[in-house]
Amino acid sequence: MAEQILKVKDLSKTYMQGKIPVNAVRNVTFTVNQGELIAIMGPSGSGKSTLMALIGCLEKPTHGKILIKDVEVTAVSDRELPRIRREMIGFVFQHYNLLPSLSALGNVELAMRFAGINKKERLKKAEYLLQRLGLGERLHHRPNELSGGEQQRVSIARAIANNPSIILADEPTGEVDSVTRDKIVNIFEELRLHGQTIIIVTHDPEVAKHCDRVIRIKDGTLSHE
Amino acid sequence: MIDLIIKNATQRKVRTILTICGIALGIFALVVMGAMSENFGQTFEKSMSLTSDKIRVFAQSGIFGSGLSEKKVSDVRHVAGVEDAYGVFVTLFDEDQFGMSGKQVLGVPPRKSRNVLEPVELKAGRFLTAGDTYGVVVGKNIAGEYGLDVGNTLELNKKKFTVVGILEYTGSIFDSYAIIPLDTAQKVYNANNSITYIFVQPAPGVDAELLARRIELSVKGVNTISPNELKEQASESLLIFSVVTISSAILAAIIGGLSVMNTMLMSVAERTREFGILKAMGAENKDIILLTLGEAALLGAIGGILGIITGSTATYVLNTWLASKGMVLFIITDRLLIIAMLFAIFIGMVSGTYPAYRAAKMSPMEALRHG
Structure with a gap:
C-alpha cells in the first residue's frame, strides 16, 4: 500500500472580515497517498484556495492538523516554515507568478538558491528541467517574452526544482487555451508516473478527468470524495 | 544575491538614477564642506606647532585698560x-x-x-x-x-x-x-x-x-594668551566652524537618504507580490531583508561614489582657481573620503531598514493576493 504523504485532520480556518468571523474551511479531514494526482473542486468562494494555502504552509489553521510525511507542519515554528515550504512544497499558480526581472532559467534557479544549492548545480538542473518541459530554446527569455503556456511550464519547472513532497497547483490551467491545458495536464500526469504527488485546484472538469480522485468542497466543508 | 539586487535596481532605471542623484548631492556637499573643514584644521595644526612656545600679551579691556x-x-x-x-x-x-x-x-x-x-x-x-x-x-x-x-x-x-x-x-x-x-x-x-x-x-x-x-x-593692565590658551581659543573657533559646515552637509545627506527611503517604500509596495512568491518558494525573512537593504545600500554606495567624484573634482577646480589668488580652501584627505563613503552606505541602509522590515513582515498569502 502507498504511503500516506499528506494527512489533513479536522482542519478549520476562520477569518475576521471586519468584526464578522468567516469560516473559510470547516472541519476538513482527508489523506493523500504518495504519487496520487488529486483534484480539489468547488464553486468560487468555497474555500479551495484557503485549503491550498493551509496545506502549503502559507497560512496557519485556526484548528486542526496537517502532517506531511508524518511531520506535523501546523506545529512548526514560524522560523522553520520557510524550510518546510522549500523542502516539501512546490507551488504552481494560476497567474504563473514568475519574477519579471529574471529569465526562465533565473526563475527556476532561484527556487534552488534558497535551498542552499551551489550555482553550478542550480543552473545545470534548471536547464535540464526546462529542456525536459520543452523550453530548451527559451532559457534566457524573460516572462514577458513567453506565452502563457510557456510561463506555466517555467513555473512547473520551478515547483519541481527542489524535489518537493507535494506539488500544489492553484488553477494551473485557468489562463490558457484548451490545447495548452492538455499539454500542462500531460506534464502533471508524467510527473505522477515518476511518483510525484500533485494536488490541483481546478474548476475544469476536463482537468479533473485526468486525476485519480476529486475532492469536492462547498462552503468550507468536504461534500464528498 | 547581489545579481538579484542589481536586477531589481535596474528594473526602474529613472527612479534609481534620481535616487542616486539625491544621495550623490548630499555626499557632494559633505565632501566639499568636509574638505574645507579639513583645510582649516590642518592650517590650524601647523600654525599651532609653529607658535607653540610664544606668549602674546594684550591690553586689558575695561576701565583699567590703557x-x-x-x-x-x-x-x-x-x-x-x-x-x-x-x-x-x-x-x-x-x-x-x-x-x-x-x-x-x-x-x-x-x-x-x-x-x-x-x-x-x-x-x-x-x-x-x-x-x-x-x-x-x-x-x-x-x-x-x-x-x-x-x-x-x-x-x-x-x-x-x-x-x-x-x-x-x-x-x-x-x-x-x-x-x-x-x-x-x-x-x-x-x-x-x-x-x-x-x-x-x-x-x-x-x-x-x-x-x-x-x-x-x-x-x-595686560592680559596674556599663553600657548595653551591660544590653542584652546583657536580649537573652539575651529570646532564651531566644523560643526556648522559638517552639520549642514549631513543635513543634505539625510535629505538624500529620505529619497532612498521613499524609493524603497515604493519599490517594496510594488513588489509585494514578488515577496509573496519568494516566501512561497521558501525564502526566509533574512533573504527578503537582505534583498531590500542590499538595494538601499547599493543606491547609497553608488550615490556616495558619484558624490565623492564630483565633490573632489569641484574642490580641485576651486583650489586651482583660488591658487591664483594665493589661497587654498580645500584639502581632500583619505579620512574624509572614507567617512563620506561609509556615511553614504549608512544613510542608504538606515533609509532601507523600514522598507525592509515592511517587506519581511508581510504574510506570504496576503502578499500573493496583492495586485
Missing part, C-alpha cells in the same frame, strides 16, 4: 623669565577688509623678524634688518598671488615696499603674512605708535604657562 605702548613692552621685558619681548602691529591687507583670505600685515621690529617668524625658514632672500624702512618679507601665498620675487615691489596702503625675503611654504597662517618694520607699519597705517600685542619669548627652561601668569601679575 592700550599698549613701548613702556609696557619694556615692563614685560623686565619680568623674570622673559628672554625677550617686542611690540607687534597687526592689520588686514587693505583690499581685504573682511579678512576672508586670512592675509595679514605684521609690523615687527626689523631685527626681531627672524624671532617672530621662527621656526619658519626663508625660501629666498633674507629677514628684515635695521635699515629696511620699506622692505617686506612675504609668505608663500602672497608671493604666489602677486607673482613676487626678491627685489620686486609690493604695494601696501598705497606705499611701495621692496621684497627682501620670501618664506618657505608652511601650510599655515605664516604663508599669508607680509612682514614689514614696526615703525613703518604704524606710519603707513596711521596707527600712532599703537601696538596690537607684545610678543614674549620665554627664557630657555621657563614654563610658558607659568610665565604668562607671572606677566599678568607683574604688569598692570
Whole structure:
C-alpha cells in the first residue's frame, strides 16, 4: 500500500472580515497517498484556495492538523516554515507568478538558491528541467517574452526544482487555451508516473478527468470524495 | 544575491538614477564642506606647532585698560623669565577688509623678524634688518598671488615696499603674512605708535604657562594668551566652524537618504507580490531583508561614489582657481573620503531598514493576493 504523504485532520480556518468571523474551511479531514494526482473542486468562494494555502504552509489553521510525511507542519515554528515550504512544497499558480526581472532559467534557479544549492548545480538542473518541459530554446527569455503556456511550464519547472513532497497547483490551467491545458495536464500526469504527488485546484472538469480522485468542497466543508 | 539586487535596481532605471542623484548631492556637499573643514584644521595644526612656545600679551579691556605702548613692552621685558619681548602691529591687507583670505600685515621690529617668524625658514632672500624702512618679507601665498620675487615691489596702503625675503611654504597662517618694520607699519597705517600685542619669548627652561601668569601679575593692565590658551581659543573657533559646515552637509545627506527611503517604500509596495512568491518558494525573512537593504545600500554606495567624484573634482577646480589668488580652501584627505563613503552606505541602509522590515513582515498569502 502507498504511503500516506499528506494527512489533513479536522482542519478549520476562520477569518475576521471586519468584526464578522468567516469560516473559510470547516472541519476538513482527508489523506493523500504518495504519487496520487488529486483534484480539489468547488464553486468560487468555497474555500479551495484557503485549503491550498493551509496545506502549503502559507497560512496557519485556526484548528486542526496537517502532517506531511508524518511531520506535523501546523506545529512548526514560524522560523522553520520557510524550510518546510522549500523542502516539501512546490507551488504552481494560476497567474504563473514568475519574477519579471529574471529569465526562465533565473526563475527556476532561484527556487534552488534558497535551498542552499551551489550555482553550478542550480543552473545545470534548471536547464535540464526546462529542456525536459520543452523550453530548451527559451532559457534566457524573460516572462514577458513567453506565452502563457510557456510561463506555466517555467513555473512547473520551478515547483519541481527542489524535489518537493507535494506539488500544489492553484488553477494551473485557468489562463490558457484548451490545447495548452492538455499539454500542462500531460506534464502533471508524467510527473505522477515518476511518483510525484500533485494536488490541483481546478474548476475544469476536463482537468479533473485526468486525476485519480476529486475532492469536492462547498462552503468550507468536504461534500464528498 | 547581489545579481538579484542589481536586477531589481535596474528594473526602474529613472527612479534609481534620481535616487542616486539625491544621495550623490548630499555626499557632494559633505565632501566639499568636509574638505574645507579639513583645510582649516590642518592650517590650524601647523600654525599651532609653529607658535607653540610664544606668549602674546594684550591690553586689558575695561576701565583699567590703557592700550599698549613701548613702556609696557619694556615692563614685560623686565619680568623674570622673559628672554625677550617686542611690540607687534597687526592689520588686514587693505583690499581685504573682511579678512576672508586670512592675509595679514605684521609690523615687527626689523631685527626681531627672524624671532617672530621662527621656526619658519626663508625660501629666498633674507629677514628684515635695521635699515629696511620699506622692505617686506612675504609668505608663500602672497608671493604666489602677486607673482613676487626678491627685489620686486609690493604695494601696501598705497606705499611701495621692496621684497627682501620670501618664506618657505608652511601650510599655515605664516604663508599669508607680509612682514614689514614696526615703525613703518604704524606710519603707513596711521596707527600712532599703537601696538596690537607684545610678543614674549620665554627664557630657555621657563614654563610658558607659568610665565604668562607671572606677566599678568607683574604688569598692570595686560592680559596674556599663553600657548595653551591660544590653542584652546583657536580649537573652539575651529570646532564651531566644523560643526556648522559638517552639520549642514549631513543635513543634505539625510535629505538624500529620505529619497532612498521613499524609493524603497515604493519599490517594496510594488513588489509585494514578488515577496509573496519568494516566501512561497521558501525564502526566509533574512533573504527578503537582505534583498531590500542590499538595494538601499547599493543606491547609497553608488550615490556616495558619484558624490565623492564630483565633490573632489569641484574642490580641485576651486583650489586651482583660488591658487591664483594665493589661497587654498580645500584639502581632500583619505579620512574624509572614507567617512563620506561609509556615511553614504549608512544613510542608504538606515533609509532601507523600514522598507525592509515592511517587506519581511508581510504574510506570504496576503502578499500573493496583492495586485
